[in-house]
Amino acid sequence: MRFFLLFVYFICINQVYAQITILEDKIKESKVEICPYDSMSNLKELKEEDGRYGFRHLKGQTMLYCGDPWNYNYDSPKCPVGDYYLIKDVEIYPGSSLKKYCVFKIENTKTHELYSFNNYLSEFNYSWVVVGYYEKQKSIHVGKEYVYRGDLGLSINDKDGFFNIETDTITKNIKDGTIWKCVDVSVKMRTSKEWKYETGDKRSPIVLVLDNPEYGKHYCYLEDSFASHFSIKNMFYKDMADGLPLICGKFVEKKAYDKINAINAQEKAKRKAELTKKFGTSNAKLIMEGKIRIGMTKQMCKEAWGEPDYINRTTSVYGSTEQWCYGDTYVYFEGNKITTIQD
Numbered sequence: 001m002r003f004f005l006l007f008v009y010f011i012c013i014n015q016v017y018a019q020i021t022i023l024e025d026k027i028k029e030s031k032v033e034i035c036p037y038d039s040m041s042n043l044k045e046l047k048e049e050d051g052r053y054g055f056r057h058l059k060g061q062t063m064l065y066c067g068d069p070w071n072y073n074y075d076s077p078k079c080p081v082g083d084y085y086l087i088k089d090v091e092i093y094p095g096s097s098l099k100k101y102c103v104f105k106i107e108n109t110k111t112h113e114l115y116s117f118n119n120y121l122s123e124f125n126y127s128w129v130v131v132g133y134y135e136k137q138k139s140i141h142v143g144k145e146y147v148y149r150g151d152l153g154l155s156i157n158d159k160d161g162f163f164n165i166e167t168d169t170i171t172k173n174i175k176d177g178t179i180w181k182c183v184d185v186s187v188k189m190r191t192s193k194e195w196k197y198e199t200g201d202k203r204s205p206i207v208l209v210l211d212n213p214e215y216g217k218h219y220c221y222l223e224d225s226f227a228s229h230f231s232i233k234n235m236f237y238k239d240m241a242d243g244l245p246l247i248c249g250k251f252v253e254k255k256a257y258d259k260i261n262a263i264n265a266q267e268k269a270k271r272k273a274e275l276t277k278k279f280g281t282s283n284a285k286l287i288m289e290g291k292i293r294i295g296m297t298k299q300m301c302k303e304a305w306g307e308p309d310y311i312n313r314t315t316s317v318y319g320s321t322e323q324w325c326y327g328d329t330y331v332y333f334e335g336n337k338i339t340t341i342q343d
Contacts, residue, residue, distance in 0.1 A: 023187060023219060041228075043204075061131070062130075064085075066205040067189050083111075086107045088107050127205075129187055142183070144182050161220070171215060185206060202225060220248040290304055292338065
């Protein structure tokens with residue numbers, strides 16, 4: 001533990017400057033000294049040298065208070081929203097054996113007034129932004145291009161919406177595949193007026209600001225309502241087992257997207273050549289389009305539509321027939337050839 005505290009002291013005397021953009025003020029920025037921050041989460045509990053988990057690593061960090069209209073669990077007077085606070089110390093709450101239930105002692109960097117608050121830190125992820133974490137996200141995202149992929153099958157609610165930065169309303173029916181450039185990483189303050197989408201929400205106030213020539217500037221939250229980055233993978237490309245990581249639940253990085261598209265294009269060209277060799281040009285074209293027609297063989301049908309849900313077989317004095325069922329569509333075979341397609 002002594003080594004850990006010496007390490008924190010060492011990195012904090014090597015200060016760097018951060019510059020946070022407040023979304024509501026559009027261009028307002030504030031400079032503040034910060035310690036380096038080595039975490040991909042805002043207020044994250046880390047394992048300590050003694051094997052226990054806690055928040056001692058946050059000692060020496062600077063945080064921006066973004067407001068909490070529902071909870072005033074701070075010493076009076078209440079911490080002013082928009083001010084920066086240096087974490088002077090993090091202590092275990094008296095009588096508690098849980099490292100995560102702790103007391104934060106903080107100092108306003110402008111007035112030097114001292115405050116404290118206690119609770120599980122996860123309850124404060126939506127009210128505070130560790131400035132070092134903000135800077136890390138800014139360095140990762142600003143300047144990159146992202147491809148809009150809609151909600152990709154996720155259960156997206158208002159809190160996960162994509163907001164027009166001028167009207168602060170959710171834009172719907174955005175075209176799939178549109179390109180957006182991240183022009184800023186900002187902070188959305190928590191006020192009663194703005195709380196309509198965030199009630200019960202534990203995400204960090206950090207948002208990505210993205211621009212598109214057709215739709216203009218928009219913003220969306222980087223974290224989900226459980227205070228985690230969206231970890232669901234994009235399984236849109238069925239031939240790519242691992243998919244792509246999602247950004248804000250609705251974007252994929254354009255560079256990775258283009259790479260996978262190129263791989264898919266190569267795979268499609270290879271498959272088309274193989275199908276053409278087996279079944280001829282016209283049949284190969286239909287199969288690649290996911291279509292079937294009268295006269296195709298069972299193998300052609302499988303290549304185009306995959307395995308049927310189930311097969312019904314009939315044998316009579318006139319021979320044998322098969323009914324292949326694909327949902328509400330039925331394909332009939334006599335011998336090896338399609339004779340009827342019934343929708």
